[in-house]
Amino acid sequence: MKVIKKNEELSGSNFDRFRTAMVKVRFSNARSDIENSNASAQEYKMLSLDLMDEVTRENGDNKNSVSNVVEKWVTRLKPRYWQEDLVEFCQSKDDIVLAYEIRKDNEQAFIIVMDDSTIDENVLQYNDFGFEILKKYVEISDFMVLDVITCSGIEYMFDEVNTIYKRG
Amino acid sequence: MPTAQEHKKKYQDNKEVLNSVFDCNNKLHCNWIVTISFYISLHIIEAKLAKEQNLHSRDHKQRDEMIENCGLFSRNVKNKYKQLKSNCWSARYSKNDMAPTIANQMKRFAEEIEAEVFPEQNK
Known part of the structure; x- marks a missing residue:
């Protein structure tokens, strides 16, 4: 402090x-x-x-x-970290497989990975949540909602990729 | 910088190409369908920004900020545009190709954005 x-x-x-x-x-x-x-x-x-x-x-x-x-x-x-909000959200959804924290050029972002991103209602709701996190935490500069197929092999695009949620 | 009319022409030209050349059932076309659908939605957004508030963005980041702050777009439009952008990024950089189901969904999202932002176009 x-x-x-x-x-x-x-x-x-x-x-x-x-x-x-x-x-x-x-x-x-x-x-x-x-x-x-x-x-x-x-x-x-x-x-x-x-x-x-x-x-x-x-x-x-x-x-x-x-x-x-x-x-x-x-x-x-008391400071609440964005990762806590994201993990809590992911835990409440059955079709979220993973969440990554990514860093590139000193910017921090996250990716939500769904089983299937073609279910409109869910994918739009998860984007809505992403915008809420962007508004709430200034340290987050962007987010993406992808699925297990569309997020495959993207790690090389970032300086750092950390798994912060994995479905049990 | 392009005018609202010029952005409209761009997205209409892109729509024409998308509908006449590409087939969502052809797996070879799916990455391009997603990419063109995103750029259709981008020019719809740009046309609206230019027409209503004379706003012109230089890059994706600035455009995203304008979308968030201009008050012209519903959450539905923002979320669909964001998903188009994410999948367009993935179509270019993921090792996997876009599936026909996603290509169809992204094409539909672009159409739905147009219907909401420029309802007169669909009459």
């Missing part, structure tokens, strides 16, 4: 907006100030860390409602 330096400067207006909101006793009145702020993710990280330090100082490491909220967020933000 990237270490955030305490001495990084916060932009003055965002910090003021945040400070003004948080020092008010009635948080509900300050909510719109927070919603309207345009602080960067980095700034929010710093502010969150400051708040967590403060809560820890006051409450020690005992669980409280604030730490429950933090825990939920951390769980939600």
